[in-house]
Amino acid sequence: MKELEKLFDRIVQRVNINLRELEFDVNPFLNKLIPTTQMTKFYAFYGITPHHSLNLMFKHSNLAGSYFLGKVSVTNSLLYKSDIRGDELKKSGDLFQYQEFNIPLDQDEEITIEDSFLIKTLVHNYSHDPETLENFFIKDTVSTHYANIHGSPANGSFLGPFATVDLTTIQDCVVGAYSYVQAGEVSHLKIEPGTVWVRKPGDFNFMYRYPLNQLNNYIYFSAGNSPQGIFMDFVEDRKEAFQRVFDVVNIDQPLSVPTSASLDRFAVIKPKTKIGDNVLVAQRAFLQNSMLGRGANAQENCYIINAKLEGNNVTAHGAKIIEADLKKNVFVGFNCFLRGRPNARITIGQDSVIMPHTIIDVRSPLTIPPGHLVWGLINDPKDLEVNSMSLKRFSKIDTRACIGSMLFEGSGGSFVSTFQERIHHILQANGAFFDGNLNRGHAQQNQNISFNTLQPYPRGAKEGLYPTIVIKP
Known part of the structure; x- marks a missing residue:
């Protein structure tokens, strides 16, 4: 258990270093959010199919209740009931089209997760960044309940509950609860809860922000407390229905x-x-x-x-x-x-x-x-x-439109x-x-997937950590 606690401290420190310019401390939000005993209770599992490359490596990590498909490497990380979905990983020799470029891949793409804590997070690799074609990375990052990291390499960032980063390379950012960001590339930003931001630089920009007094009824997250609101109640009320499919x-x-x-x-x-x-x-x-x-x-x-x-x-x-x-x-x-x-x-x-x-x-x-x-x-x-x-x-919008609390600029046709x-x-x-x-x-x-389980150390200083595991064809 001591090694698990040391790993938690390591991740917090690394994320805080990245967020120092924003003066954001992740520790009050994470401390006791997932009790250590919960991290030791659940097996991890991975899928094998004829259609997806199998190449998994897990090193000095906890994977409690998480699912893996495709080519994935996890190092010095805590993954709690997260889904790491690599079913659209590009392969060596594929051509990636970006603007007037056709960029060949030198090797198979891989999802790499390092020094990160992902809580009930969906990771899907659908990649967009021409600078990181072979490596879909999540590094020094924390994401909380039911966040989505979709096609979005992430470095040094924090995602609140039900937040989504989509087709966006994100660095040193705080994304508030229930915010959605699809903006290409962003860095050193603190995005307020309930922001919906869709941007294609030079083409269009869509922005909407929920009134906090209304959003807080649905999802509210503060330091020292678990996420709460209608969204969490809705999911928690149906939690037991999933018990059997994971127990049997x-x-x-x-x-x-x-x-x-x-x-x-x-x-x-x-x-x-x-x-x-x-x-x-x-x-x-x-x-x-x-x-x-x-x-x-x-x-x-x-x-x-x-x-x-x-x-x-x-x-x-x-x-x-x-x-x-x-x-x-x-x-x-x-x-x-x-x-x-x-x-x-x-x-x-x-x-x-x-x-x-x-x-x-x-x-x-x-x-x-x-x-x-x-x-x-x-x-x-x-x-x-x-x-x-x-x-x-x-x-037909071609310049600017303001409708209620929504502001749009650019080409509506392109949007x-x-x-x-x-x-x-x-x-x-x-x-x-x-x-x-x-x-x-x-x-x-995905019709014929065989599932295999992984288990951590059951007791001792390494309780909850998984041994280094390499799984290849």
Whole structure:
């Protein structure tokens, strides 16, 4: 146990050194956040498939409850119930296109995690940075409950609960609770809680910030306290449902799944759920009394309850959809919270885009028209009027628009087309367009994964640490 505590102190010091210019101390936020005894209770596990490179190295680390897929190296780190997903790692010889450049890779890409503490974090490698093509790195970084590190190399940074960095190289930054950052490259910034920032330098800049008095009802995180609010209560209320899928080695699949679809062994499926062709359900997803039509997906940490998704729907990492009907081609972004009620359902029209970190929480029925862009906090139709716009109209913005608390600058057409291209990539990568022969994706390639467990030292000074482990083909 002493070695585990020394490792915690090492990580805190290294992160604090990087954040000294921001005068931010991570220790009060982390101290006793995850009791040391919790770090020793859970096994780690990794997947083996014919479609993903197997090359894992774990050194002087704790991996409690974490999942690994692909080529991953972890050194001097604490990973608590985190998902390290390397299913889109580039391979030696691949060409990476960036602007007018076609850059060849000299070696296979690898996820490397060093001197970091990741708590219930989703890491997905979908890389974007032409300067680090062979190494997707997370170094001297802390991320807290249900954060997402997606295509975002990170160095010397702190992510609050439910924060997301997406396609952004981030260095020496503090990202507040429930903030979403997709900005290319950022450094030495303190991003306030509830900030939604999407930027393509020289092209467009989207900015929205939640009023803190409203955001705090959903997620609030202060030094010396655990995260609290509606988001945490929602997840904690369903925590026991995951107990069995992690306790039992061999578990029967709870429902019939088409041969072109993939239901992860570590997802929770409750009764009256239907899964269509080409559907992808990732680990730690939760489905109850819902229908996912052809090509829909539920990514890691998603909750879909009493909902109907007609098809080709993207439910991005951490999104929650309750009592809702989604028409075809609806995108629901990272960590969205869409909560209708049995007598107050949410209906979202075809081809609509629900921006990452959007909260729709209603007590009377709400309908979002087809082809709309939606953001911010929405409790009723009046909120929807000032937090949405048709994609067609948004595309016509060519200078600046201020709508409610949202500020947009640049080309609306470029903003919309960038989102639409991204959504198409996600559907394609997930195998939504598989025709029985062509366009295979994760839904088809993740069907035959064998899982293997890893255990730490059970007692003594090294209790909780995993021995150095190298796993190769």
